[in-house]
Amino acid sequence: MTPAEKYQQDLTRPDFHHDTAQEYAVKQLQRLYDDFVQKLPQSQSWWQKLRTGTPQKKPLTGLYFWGGVGRGKTYLVDTFYECLPTKRKMRIHFHRFMHRVHEDLKLLKGVKNPLEQVADNFSKQTDIICFDEFFVSDITDAMILGTLMQGLFARGITLVATSNIEPDGLYRNGLQRARFLPAIGLIKQHCQIFNVDSGIDYRLRTLEQAEIYHHPLDKEAEQNLQQYFLALSVEPRQAACQIDVANRKLSALAEADGIV
Structure with a gap:
């Protein structure tokens, strides 16, 4: 299923409403999807590979969606990610991405040009990275990103990102x-x-339609909270998990990209 097909399917849901800006964004996702599918490597014989060699990787022109909170940006990036017909894709919250980068840099302490190695590691796993909530507030992240992004693009990695800014x-x-x-x-x-x-x-809109108080805390209250969680969140969802709050582990019934 393509992003455009998925969007048309979702429009048939009673809880999903048409939005002109979102529809236009889906058209851009479809354009990138088509370009990506066309670029997927075709099988070659060993003789063809020997003659053509390894082509220089060039990233496809990606997408950067920005807008206010609750505008459906996460829906866009998740729809695109789910539709991509490849395992060489990555969908990650930007904060978690930077956490991983810092962990990799710790392991590469003393290595010359460590960010190049970090970019190599990503290029071995993915051809396209989908960031949700691209936001930079830390000076260390700011100093890293220029070199890292140059390395990712030089390795042919395409970027799809959402941001409030x-x-x-x-x-x-x-x-x-x-x-x-x-x-x-x-x-x-x-x-x-x-x-x-x-x-x-x-x-x-979802929260405005929800009841503020639930009493008693019985099975019906749990079912209502579950419905609100499903309406507000997107995949991947994690059940019976722990979340970090001020360096403390708290148990949660479910979590999905900031929705707990």
Whole structure:
């Protein structure tokens, strides 16, 4: 199923409503999906591979969706990720991505050009990275991203990202922001930028329709909370898990990308 087909299917759901900005965004996802499928490697004989060699990787032009909270951005990136007909794809919250990068850098302490090695590690796993909630507030992340993104794009990795902020507003007023500007330039060079604000806050609409209080805490209350959780969250969902709050582990019935 393609992103356009998935969107048309979702429009038949009673809890899903047409949105002009979202429909336009889906068309852009479909364009990238078609380009990606066309670029999928065809099988070659060993003789063809010997003659052609390894082609220089060039990333497809990706997408950067930005807009206010609750505009359906996560739906867009999840729809695209689910439809991609490949295992060489990655969908990750940006904060978790940077946490992984820092962990890799710890393991590569003392290695020359460690960010190049980090980029190599990602290129061995994926051809396309889907970021949700691209946001930079930490100076260490800001200093890393320019070199890292250059390495990812140089290895042919395509980027699809969502953010509450347009690229030019990222890390605004941050320390040594001039050193982060190359990262912004790379995003604008390798991604088409789209604003998805439409005036519809999907999360708020769900919460407005929900009851504020549930008493007693019986089976019916649990079922209602489960319905709200499913309406607000997207895959992947994790049941019976633990979350980190101020360096403490708290048990949760379920969690999905910030919805607990």
